[in-house]
Amino acid sequence: MFPSRFMPCPDCGESLERSAAASHRCTRDRELDYQMFRLRHEVDSFDERLAAYLSSSTGRFEVWLAARRVRTRTP
Ligand SMILES: [Zn+2]
Numbered sequence: 001m002f003p004s005r006f007m008p009c010p011d012c013g014e015s016l017e018r019s020a021a022a023s024h025r026c027t028r029d030r031e032l033d034y035q036m037f038r039l040r041h042e043v044d045s046f047d048e049r050l051a052a053y054l055s056s057s058t059g060r061f062e063v064w065l066a067a068r069r070v071r072t073r074t075p
Helices: 018-023 028-038 040-044 046-055 057-072
Strands: 006-008 015-017
Touching: 006 018, 015 018, 028 040, 040 046, 046 057
Parallel strands: none
Antiparallel strands: 006 015
């Protein structure tokens, strides 16, 4: 087996020809898109995890405390 001629940039995921990889510079937009792609499962499960946290005893206390702070305007 021989290595592929291309490799993904570890920071932005762009497919790079190995011979040109050293001169590659990531664009900020592509880097952000790649970070969001890598976090997609975490982003997708956020609502579910938030709901689970808010229904836990700690979460219910945080909700109660936040509501109390809003009502009494304490920092
Ligand atoms: Zn890159």
